[in-house]
Amino acid sequence: MGLKPTVAFNHLGCEKNRVDTEHMLGLLVQAGYQVDANEELADYVVVNTCSFIEEAREESVRTLVELAAAQKKVVITGCLAQHFQHELLEEIPEAVALVGTGDYNRIVEVIERAEAGERVKIVSPEPTYIADETVPRYRTTASSVAYLRVAEGCDYRCAFCIIPHLRGNQRSRSIESIVAEAHQLAAEGVQELVLISQITTNYGMDLYGKPRLAELLRALGEVDVPWVRMHYAYPTGLTPEVIAAIRETPNVLPYLDLPLQHSHPEVLRAMNRPWQGQVNDDVIYRIKESLPEAVLRTTFIVGFPGETEAHFEHLLEFVDRHQFDHVGVFSFSAEEGTPAYSLPNQVPQSERDRRREALMLAQQPIAWEHNRAHIGQAVDVLIEQENPATGMAIGRSARFAPEVDGLVYVTGTAALNQIVPVTITAADTYDLFGEIATVPAPEPSLSLAH
Structure with missing residues (x-):
């Protein structure tokens, strides 16, 4: 029996896509395939694409064209494959397979069929699959962090968003399944779990008939991992029960990523957001009151x-x-297949760009003020990179989510993948700087000497 072919992955897009990539890798490794980070050495390159906005599609297409030019056998997976399932195989003759967002679990079968000379296309029109803790996973992030998917898909129909079309309706995993995977990840030494789904505050709605995020957070409090962070919390879903669970579960960070999208009721209505604009102010005041450290x-x-x-x-x-501590700004991208694509009164691109720049600039002094407030304080920092040559380490405090927020640059030696106290000595708009805090040795009980 000959050696199985080598497969490399090119990952684009969000952390939900990353989890799909990690499961595909896990399934291939389990089936005895060689997995190589180097695309040049690989027989097949799986490109897990993104199709969320125009820029993401351009990057995905550029990657596919470059690999095709390099004569690679390309397998197209992810959102672009789901979105343009009829066009891609025609336009990229080098592509040997196309796999939809609900079918990545069949990656081993896809490669086997491609090896046999078939050109494969597997796309479920309505994705229903979601991997659980029994599906092998080969992690690609820093060893200290893992994304933990609690649900897939979305039941909302915001006017600008194509996600439900690409990933199907919401389907939640059971609390037991999520907690089992959390225990596995903790056993691998993970220090931070980031809970992801389209709308984490709607977790459990489809499975239990009502949201069960508060129960899930409390259950994760039993897992031996220092930090549990939640992404994409709709403000209206931050009920008193959820707030209480955040406050009372020691390893759940009071970090709230609220995808507000706008402040004006008229714009929110046009966006078909599932609540009216005037609740925004009230909800934020309520969060700050009940969770002042948020x-x-x-x-x-x-x-x-x-x-x-x-x-x-x-x-x-x-x-x-x-x-706000952190603000991200997108200029509107007209997505074909969404209601907003054909709305009247489209704003010229130059004006969209100007507004984006203006809002980013307005946020900068606010972010700097928040960072500056930490100078002189000792904060816990998770060390993720070290550079022995410079004696510097880089990590994040609990205020900074991986990949989207700032970093903490630390002077002094610190072990990788450990949470250490750091005294903050300086700050800029996005990052903090500090040195390892020296913790005084415990004094002998009878000694008065220092």
Whole structure:
């Protein structure tokens, strides 16, 4: 029996895509395939694509074309494959297979069929699959962090978003399944679990008939991992029960990523957001009152069709009023197949870009102020990179989520994958700087000497 072919992966897009990539890798390794990080040495390159916005599609297509030019056998998976399932195999003759977002669990069969000379296309029109803790997973992130998917898909139909079309309706995993995987990851030495789904506050709705996020957080409190972080919390789902679970579960970080998208009721209505604009202020005040130590991150879309200068001013004032820790800004991208694509009063691209820049600039002094407030304090930092040559280490405090927020640059030796106390000595807009805090040795009980 000859050696099985070597497979390399090219991963694009979000952390949900990353989990899919890690499961595909796990399944191939389990089936005896060689997995290589080097695309040049691989027989097959699996490209896990993103199709969320125009820029992401361009990057995905560019990657596919470059690999095709290098005469690689390309397997196209992920959102672009789901989105353009009829066009891609025609346009990229070098592609040997196309796999939809609900079919990545069949990757071993796909490679076997491609090896036999078949050109494979497996795309479920309505994705229903979600991997659980029994599906092998080969992690690609820093050893200290793992993304833990609690649900897949989305039941909302926001006017600008193509995700439900690409990933299907919401399907939650059971609390038992999620906790079992959390225990496995903790046993591998993971220090931080990041819970992901489209809308984490809706977790369990489809499975249990009501959201069960509060119960899930409390159950994860039993897992031996220091930090549990939650992404994509719709403000309306931050009920008193969920807030209490965050407050009372020691390893759940009071870090809330609120995908607000806008502040003005008229724009939110046009976006078909599932709640009205005026609740935004109240909800944020309520969160700050019940969880004063909360770190708030949010994202906004500027230049949505019909957004006037007055709507944009409303958003600027909103950002100034609430002083978020972290803000991400996207300029509106018209997605074919979404209601917003054909809305009247499209905002010119130059104006979308101007508004994005203006909002980012408005946030910078706020972010700097938040960072500066930590100078002189000792904060816990998870060390993720070390550079023995410079005597520097790089990590994150609990205020910074992986890949989207800032970093902490640390002077002094610290072990990788450990959480250490760091005294913050300086700050800029996005990052913090500090040195390993020296913890005084415990004094002998009878000695008065220091």
